[in-house]
Amino acid sequence: MLWFAFLRLIGLLTTLLAASLxxxxxxxxxxxxxxxxxxxxxxxxxxxxxxxxxxxxNAPVTTRYVSWILGMFQGDFGVSYTYSxxxxxxxxxxIQVSLPLAASSLIxxxxxxxxxxxxxxRHHGKIIDTGIMSVAQIGIAVPxxxxxxxxxxxxxxxxxxxxxxxxxxxxxxxxxxxxxxxxPVVALALPQASILARVMRSALLDVLHEDYIRTARAKGLxxxxxxxxxxxxxxxxxxxxxxxxxxxFLIAGTVIIENLFYLPGLGRLIFQGITQRxxxxxxxxxxxxxALTIFVTFLVDIAYAAIDPRxxxxx
Amino acid sequence: MNQELPSYPPPAKYxxxxxxxxxxxxxxxxxxxxxxxxxxxxxxxxxFWTPYAIDVLDVSQRLQPMSSQYWFxxxxxxxxxxxxxxxxxxxxxxVALIAVGMGMLIGVPLGLLAAAQRGLLEEMVMxxxxxxxxxxxxxxxxxxxxIFGPGTINAVIAIGIFNIPVFARVARGGALxxxxxxxxxxxxxxxxxxxxxxxxxxxxxxxxxxxxxASIQLSLAILAExxxxxxxxxxxxxxxxxxxxxxEAQTMVAFAPQLALYPGFAIxxxxxxxxxxxxxxxxxxxxxxxxxxx
Numbered sequence: 001m002l003w004f005a006f007l008r009l010i011g012l013l014t015t016l017l018a019a020s021l022x023x024x025x026x027x028x029x030x031x032x033x034x035x036x037x038x039x040x041x042x043x044x045x046x047x048x049x050x051x052x053x054x055x056x057x058n059a060p061v062t063t064r065y066v067s068w069i070l071g072m073f074q075g076d077f078g079v080s081y082t083y084s085x086x087x088x089x090x091x092x093x094x095i096q097v098s099l100p101l102a103a104s105s106l107i108x109x110x111x112x113x114x115x116x117x118x119x120x121x122r123h124h125g126k127i128i129d130t131g132i133m134s135v136a137q138i139g140i141a142v143p144x145x146x147x148x149x150x151x152x153x154x155x156x157x158x159x160x161x162x163x164x165x166x167x168x169x170x171x172x173x174x175x176x177x178x179x180x181x182x183x184p185v186v187a188l189a190l191p192q193a194s195i196l197a198r199v200m201r202s203a204l205l206d207v208l209h210e211d212y213i214r215t216a217r218a219k220g221l222x223x224x225x226x227x228x229x230x231x232x233x234x235x236x237x238x239x240x241x242x243x244x245x246x247x248x249f250l251i252a253g254t255v256i257i258e259n260l261f262y263l264p265g266l267g268r269l270i271f272q273g274i275t276q277r278x279x280x281x282x283x284x285x286x287x288x289x290x291a292l293t294i295f296v297t298f299l300v301d302i303a304y305a306a307i308d309p310r311x312x313x314x315x
Numbered sequence: 316m317n318q319e320l321p322s323y324p325p326p327a328k329y330x331x332x333x334x335x336x337x338x339x340x341x342x343x344x345x346x347x348x349x350x351x352x353x354x355x356x357x358x359x360x361x362x363f364w365t366p367y368a369i370d371v372l373d374v375s376q377r378l379q380p381m382s383s384q385y386w387f388x389x390x391x392x393x394x395x396x397x398x399x400x401x402x403x404x405x406x407x408x409x410v411a412l413i414a415v416g417m418g419m420l421i422g423v424p425l426g427l428l429a430a431a432q433r434g435l436l437e438e439m440v441m442x443x444x445x446x447x448x449x450x451x452x453x454x455x456x457x458x459x460x461x462i463f464g465p466g467t468i469n470a471v472i473a474i475g476i477f478n479i480p481v482f483a484r485v486a487r488g489g490a491l492x493x494x495x496x497x498x499x500x501x502x503x504x505x506x507x508x509x510x511x512x513x514x515x516x517x518x519x520x521x522x523x524x525x526x527x528x529a530s531i532q533l534s535l536a537i538l539a540e541x542x543x544x545x546x547x548x549x550x551x552x553x554x555x556x557x558x559x560x561x562x563e564a565q566t567m568v569a570f571a572p573q574l575a576l577y578p579g580f581a582i583x584x585x586x587x588x589x590x591x592x593x594x595x596x597x598x599x600x601x602x603x604x605x606x607x608x609x
Binding site for chain 1: 449459569572575
């Protein structure tokens with residue numbers, strides 16, 4: 001197990017290194033002169049020169065890459081060009097919105113999907129199963145930003161019980177902040193829940209055909225105990241994999257949803273950074289999100305191997 | 316990555332009539348095919364004809380309700396919604412087809428190469444795959460379109476890149492599952508080269524898997540295009556896009572909520588269509604998978 005974790009850790013570090021190289025090349029090498037990109041076409045030559053010096057662009061590419069990476073290890077993410085504050089400060093501020101948003105939608109979608117999937121599998125082939133799966137099939141096809149617009153219309157414009165956007169901040173009003181996150185969380189969670197419910201159902205149906213289910217029933221375990229202790233527990237393995245994959249979708253989803261609800265989160269920070277051509281903000285925040293995704297994949301792999309010993313030997 | 320190799324049906328000879336009969340009995344396939352065909356026809360028609368021009372703004376006709384003149388009414392700029400939806404279908408279909416085609420054309424040969432060569436090359440292809448998977452897809456698409464400028468072509472490239480590893484995986488998995496089968500050994504014994512075996516025996520036998528995956532990727536690409544255009548990074552006006560229509564409708568949602576409904580329905584309609592088509596095809600082409608499919 002330890003050896004497996006070690007091998008995976010090496011893989012994690014290589015992927016991180018490669019990802020950082022890709023981000024660096026896309027943002028620093030491909031556009032030509034980042035200072036020109038940031039200042040636009042009509043920049044004065046002296047402002048350009050000043051920015052170049054400030055960004056350290058006169059140094060060779062390799063030096064710039066190494067100092068970026070070393071800086072990040074020391075918590076120095078550079079200083080934002082548009083906000084004139086350290087990027088690390090921006091990120092730690094914005095993550096207070098994005099993290100609760102992503103985590104709550106992951107939890108909400110799991111809380112909906114697992115009972116619904118189990119229920120559907122138990123009533124396999126009946127009308128209720130077909131009905132639930134048809135709803136889930138449609139749910140997968142619904143873009144989260146469309147649900148968001150409808151939710152805003154119903155709850156913010158017609159009923160006027162929830163804000164249509166904005167974020168008061170945790171230190172100003174905890175209740176207000178929770179209210180501000182409610183609609184975005186639901187909008188992100190519903191399509192994810194549809195996917196997860198389908199995976200839960202088909203994983204459970206697969207497991208219920210296994211011999212050990214029959215054994216459990218034969219040794220006198222009740223239907224219910226068999227279902228939960230042997231069925232659902234084993235079916236959770238593929239669900240876990242999908243959950244890990246969904247994390248990446250969730251991060252992408254926050255870019256759109258945070259924009260739609262004017263939430264000051266990481267996704268919106270990156271989007272604004274891109275539109276304002278603040279490459280310093282974009283570079284480090286994208287790296288952070290990619291690192292997070294890689295890390296979650298790593299955790300899922302480890303959890304997988306911990307649950308299923310057969311996978312350890314294969315590595 | 317812990318992925319199971321897909322199970323594989325024997326290389327059966329399908330005769331066209333029996334498969335067609337089976338297809339018509341599959342609910343997923345029929346509904347999916349009808350929906351997808353409908354979107355396709357709407358998009359193709361819009362190349363030659365739309366009820367009204369979509370690039371002419373007529374403020375005197377703004378926010379018209381549904382009528383025999385404007386079937387779905389008009390938007391805040393006086394453009395006919397039906398015409399916009401038809402042109403949006405064209406954008407979605409073109410972007411999705413090219414992006415998925417790009418993923419297939421690059422991904423499938425890479426996957427087959429990895430399966431045929433094994434060793435270092437395979438390791439390189441698969442690690443590159445992992446790397447692309449590590450980038451949350453829409454996030455990188457946002458990155459690409461913003462560095463190289465917003466627009467349909469860059470959106471296609473951005474979406475296409477994320478289709479490459481998907482097809483590489485499916486092709487490699489399918490090819491590996493075939494390796495060791497008698498008909499491949501027989502081909503090798505008869506002196507055929509690896510390349511010839513791949514072209515003549517492996518590709519026809521993994522075509523099923525690829526077709527099913529392609530229809531799922533098409534639906535994902537339609538969603539991605541809508542997302543990018545919603546953020547203003549995809550299709551630019553005067554071309555119509557469902558995502559862009561939703562973005563414009565959002566500012567009007569308090570006064571004209573119906574504007575947000577139609578593009579949303581169009582997206583759901585087409586994504587659902589390609590998803591169902593994929594499910595139906597999987598049932599038809601790969602009987603072993605039927606039990607797992609929901």
